[in-house]
Amino acid sequence: MLAEGAEPAVPTRYEAAAGLWHSVPVDTLFPPVVHGEGAGPGGADRTWTRVAVAPDSGCAHAFDPLLRQALAPVGCLRLLRATYTDATRSHLTTVGLLFTRADPAGMTALRSRFRTEHLDARTDLLPLPYGPKGTPAEGFGAPQRVSWSLAVRADLPVVVWAVSGFADGRSFTTPVPAARATREGEESTVALSGLGHDAAALAARTDRALTKAAGAVHPTEEPPR
Numbered sequence: 001m002l003a004e005g006a007e008p009a010v011p012t013r014y015e016a017a018a019g020l021w022h023s024v025p026v027d028t029l030f031p032p033v034v035h036g037e038g039a040g041p042g043g044a045d046r047t048w049t050r051v052a053v054a055p056d057s058g059c060a061h062a063f064d065p066l067l068r069q070a071l072a073p074v075g076c077l078r079l080l081r082a083t084y085t086d087a088t089r090s091h092l093t094t095v096g097l098l099f100t101r102a103d104p105a106g107m108t109a110l111r112s113r114f115r116t117e118h119l120d121a122r123t124d125l126l127p128l129p130y131g132p133k134g135t136p137a138e139g140f141g142a143p144q145r146v147s148w149s150l151a152v153r154a155d156l157p158v159v160v161w162a163v164s165g166f167a168d169g170r171s172f173t174t175p176v177p178a179a180r181a182t183r184e185g186e187e188s189t190v191a192l193s194g195l196g197h198d199a200a201a202l203a204a205r206t207d208r209a210l211t212k213a214a215g216a217v218h219p220t221e222e223p224p225r
Contacts, residue, residue: 014104017156017214021078021099024213026053029206030082030095039201041194048084048093048202052135056080059098064142067125071159074110075101081130083137084202085167086194092140093164093198094129095206100157110159111152120150121177127161136167143171147196149178149203156214162203164195178203 030053036046059068059076077099084093100107114120126148131140144165151160165172176188181196190196 013214014156017158017210018077018099020210020213021056021080021097026080026082028213029080029097029209031209034084034202034205036201036205040197041192044194046194046197046201047087048198049087050082051085051092052083052130052132052137054079054081054130054132062096062098062128064124064126064128066122067119067127070114070119070125071098071100071110073102074106074157074159077101077157083130083135083140084198085136086198089136090167091164091193091195091198092129092131092137092144092167093162093195093202094127094131094137094140095162095202096127096130096160097206097210098159098161100159102157104154107152107157108154111154114150114152121179123175126175127163129163129165139169140165140167144169145175146172146193147176147178147181147190147199149199151203151207153207153210156210158210160203160207160210162199162206164199166193166195 032050034048040046056078059079062079079098081094081096119125126145128142129140131137145163146165148163176190178196178200181190182200
């Protein structure tokens with residue numbers, strides 16, 4: 001209860017961002033169509049079309065067991081996911097936003113651990129695709145994962161990720177992190193396919209949309225550098 005004459009506390013940008021999962025329209029975070037100028041291999045332009053949006057949910061079936069364990073210290077408030085296909089309809093990419101229950105110290109600690117231990121490059125710590133029946137993404141599951149990207153925000157209680165694969169259902173033995181698949185001069189199958197570029201570009205675009213939405217909550221508050 002507030003003391004007489006006291007002003008109610010105004011949520012910080014960080015605190016307010018925890019509610020973005022239900023206050024921001026899905027088309028803002030996951031637009032129906034995404035254009036990626038210069039986002040493909042060799043600087044080619046890319047376009048992705050949304051084919052599925054998951055109902056907001058918990059995190060029980062969104063990550064490999066070891067990744068779920070690694071993320072456990074920050075908790076799971078809500079999970080948002082959408083799946084896209086490229087213009088040729090030969091690729092699929094699921095993009096996700098995990099809204100955590102952690103305070104800034106908790107997110108900073110998790111970010112530091114992922115960077116120090118290179119957890120974002122381990123093939124046993126991958127997010128899972130979202131491939132619901134009756135959509136072009138049907139059949140897009142764990143065996144189809146080819147590349148992925150995962151970033152822990154320290155200034156917001158969110159983990160941003162994306163995972164990509166071929167749309168024809170073919171399985172892939174050893175996924176390659178997008179950061180490696182998109183290196184200049186990389187000539188692996190994953191790099192040449194552009195699936196690493198899909199994961200990296202869609203994750204980055206979603207991250208920017210999240211940052212913009214958080215800025216709209218506190219437009220005068222700058223994120224920490």
